[in-house]
Amino acid sequence: MTEHLDLCHHFAKFAAETRYDDLPKDAIEGAKKTILDTLGVTLAATGAEPAVQALVQLLQESGGKPESTVLGSGGKLPAMSAAFANGSMAHCLDFDDQTPWGAHAASSIVPSVFAIAERMGGVSGRTLITAVAIGQDLFARLRCNVGWNQNWNLSSMVGAFSAAASAAHVLGLSAEQTAHALGIASQQSCGTMEVIFATGSDLRGMYAGFTAKGAVIAALLAQKGITGIDTLFEGKAGIFNVYFGGKYDREKMLDGLGVRFLGGTTLYKAWPAVGNSHTYIHATIELMKEKGIAAKDVEAIRAFVGDFTYTMCTPLEVRRAPSTLVDAKMSLPFILGIAASRGKMTIADFSEAALKDPDVLSMAAKVVPVQDPEQNWTFKLPDGRIEIVTRDGRVFGRLGDKIPGNAEAPLTWEQLSEKFVSCASVAAIAPSDAGIARAQMLIREMETLTDATGILRALT
Structure with missing residues (x-):
């Protein structure tokens, strides 16, 4: 029974x-x-x-x-x-x-x-x-x-x-x-x-x-x-x-x-940010290391986003310059602004001062979301994809795989x-x-x- x-x-x-x-x-x-x-x-x-x-x-x-x-x-x-x-x-x-x-x-x-x-x-x-x-x-x-x-x-x-x-x-x-x-x-x-x-x-x-x-x-x-x-x-x-x-x-x-x-x-x-962003954080930090891209060389960062990560980019201007620390951890442009401008991410990077940091805000303004249904969150968190466009016109891309803290790299x-x-x-x-x-x-x-x-x- x-x-x-x-x-x-x-x-x-x-x-x-x-x-x-x-x-x-x-x-x-x-x-x-x-x-x-x-x-x-x-x-x-x-x-x-x-x-x-x-x-x-x-x-x-x-x-x-x-x-x-x-x-x-x-x-x-x-x-x-x-x-x-x-x-x-x-x-x-x-x-x-x-x-x-x-x-x-x-x-x-x-x-x-x-x-x-x-x-x-x-x-x-x-x-x-x-x-x-x-x-x-x-x-x-x-x-x-x-x-x-x-x-x-x-x-x-x-x-x-x-x-x-x-x-x-x-x-x-x-x-x-x-x-x-x-x-x-x-x-x-x-x-x-x-x-x-x-x-x-x-x-x-x-x-x-x-x-x-x-x-x-x-x-x-x-x-x-x-x-x-x-x-x-x-x-x-x-x-x-x-x-x-x-x-x-x-x-x-x-x-x-x-x-x-x-x-x-x-x-x-x-990293102290919403889990869906970690694949993008890792892709950004590693791509800049692998290709020797300096923060000053970045013209744009294209973030290919699915249903959930698209919400992390809208409304875009608000997400690029969040007014609270709670919002900052859910704002993909701001998160990538930290990753690309600093090449790392710690607790100290999410502070009241960071919300007004001109280097972070300038980089966040360069993040452009590109909708991609392959990035939809169906069950398992998808591997995010980014492209970095440099000032001299080169384009470099990377998937955010083998993220520190995931099942492949616990x-x-x-x-x-x-x-x-x-x-x-x-x-x-x-x-x-x-x-x-x-x-x-x-x-x-x-x-x-x-x-x-x-x-x-x-x-x-």
Whole structure:
């Protein structure tokens, strides 16, 4: 009879019953790398992104029981508030990890599980690794097997369920309670892609905070006995029918559930900008190196764009000179202006000063989008293509293949450690060098920890 149960019950049983010993090596490594990466980019956001400061201030003013750490602030708030703050900061630089197919799981999952773990106390490293691996797997299964039309923001819509499952696992909820938590989380499963496409809004940077907060609330309410929705995903007005027009692949979602974990496929970003731009960043930087093109020699940069990347270029004049850092990370002309004028890209390249940098703005004005249906985002992120026209009339082209951080060239532990140190160093209240080193060590050895929240204490 179990095959007739709504998918929420299958997912809940998986989340409740999976144990550390069930995880393959790549899922364990993926979860640990994700924890390191997410904590790092969250710290960086406290000092590098003004868009979330008002949110953190509001939560601090509201106060409450000091249960869970707000990174970079030196203080604690109730678990749901800490998840709200840390989730917002985890995504706002667009430096957090992503699946090979796009969308972000960790910025909802990691803040949720750490907030719950600190509230509880004494949560082992094995439990947290398992919780993150569960959430990563469910996120990818949902992400890959629904009929998405670039309408719903999958990172928040799908993230609500994956993060709730992770939080429920940390709490030790039963399968029945976890199913209730998933149903409760549906009340926070929302957000359209207009938050991504539109300009001038701070919400694009902080949406993961709403999802993380919702996941914590859902798990805690289920623990208190609040019931969910038995037909959550597949009912007449369930998630799949309402959000995706009934287009979903049940068999693929269940295939290998509990045996094959997809978190090991997670990709970690080398550059703090929207994932679709990385192929263009790499193509630009490498082409200028390979052909010996100096910034002063560039007459024009043609960026061949598909459906999604075209939105990153319109309206063109606004994208060439974005007014906010949130918009800058979604503006392909500005991103390529940085890459071509500086030959590299770091967190420091996205600053208030950079928005007014004449060299970057001059180069961004030379970026010309060329629509190309072969660059449409159908499933896997396509390899972007650029052409650079020099002042003497020569034209050089390149695909953005083998991008640092993608499946062909994944970031190593050493590279992720360098990224972590770089991110932590720009936090509003930067951890000590000793604390940064200790946090890295604890994460690498996380399966041995009896209380994994010592990682956060090392960073405060």
